Amino acid sequence: APPALQQRRSGGRPTREEAARRDARLLDIATTLFMERGFDGTSMDAVAEAAGVSKPTVYNRYQDKRDLFAAVLRSRIKHWLAPLSAAAESHVGATGVLSIDETLHLLSREILTHSITPDTAMLQRVVAAQAVHFPELAKLAHEEGWLRAVRAVAALLHYFAKKGQINVDNPEVAADLFLNLVLGHSRRLALFGITVDPAIEELHRRKAVELFLNGIRTR
Secondary structure (H helix, E strand, O other): OHHHHHHOOOOOOOOHHHHHHHHHHHHHHHHHHHHOOOOOOOOOHHHHHHHHHOHHHHHHHOOHHHHHHHHHHHHHHHHHHHHHHHHHHHHHHHOOOOOHHHHHHHHHHHHHHHHHHHHHHHHHHHHHHHHHOOOOHHHHHHHHHHHHHHHHHHHHHHHHHHHOOOOOOOHHHHHHHHHHHHHHHHHHHOOOOOOOOOOHHHHHHHHHHHHHHHHHHHO
């Protein structure tokens, strides 16, 4: 038998790959429970039972429920909020053939698609509810999601300002305003669990981009 199988047969420790799969599954199950029941309604015992592992296995990996919850939020921030900034960053090196109008309309559609999914809205609710107890995680969500997107959009605005297509004194402030204009309406409704009509959502997105462009065009 393969060495890994011989080791398991003899009661040895799991291989590195097995341990990684176990930890990933444990984190996925903990994520589901935290999102469904909230922080207070989830226990380490419930996580262990749902994952089919012993309580010592969970405690060997995470010191307590706060430590497990922090790991869940870090993982979800990476998977649900990082696309917000990634969508903006992907356009920084691909601006040569597009106008500022085309770029911002395309970018706003991509960012909006990533930002109003049910999972992202749920994450925002959980982070907001636990921000007092986990201020470092709220800060991480802000920095990894919002501020990275602001910096990427600012780089785009700086590029088009140098080309003379727009007039922007402070690209980062303008980028922050742009994202608020595009995302504010839809993210607010998603946060409250209100279904957004796609046609109304598209109208708000288009008008937000047009309003922003009217404020930065060169005269």
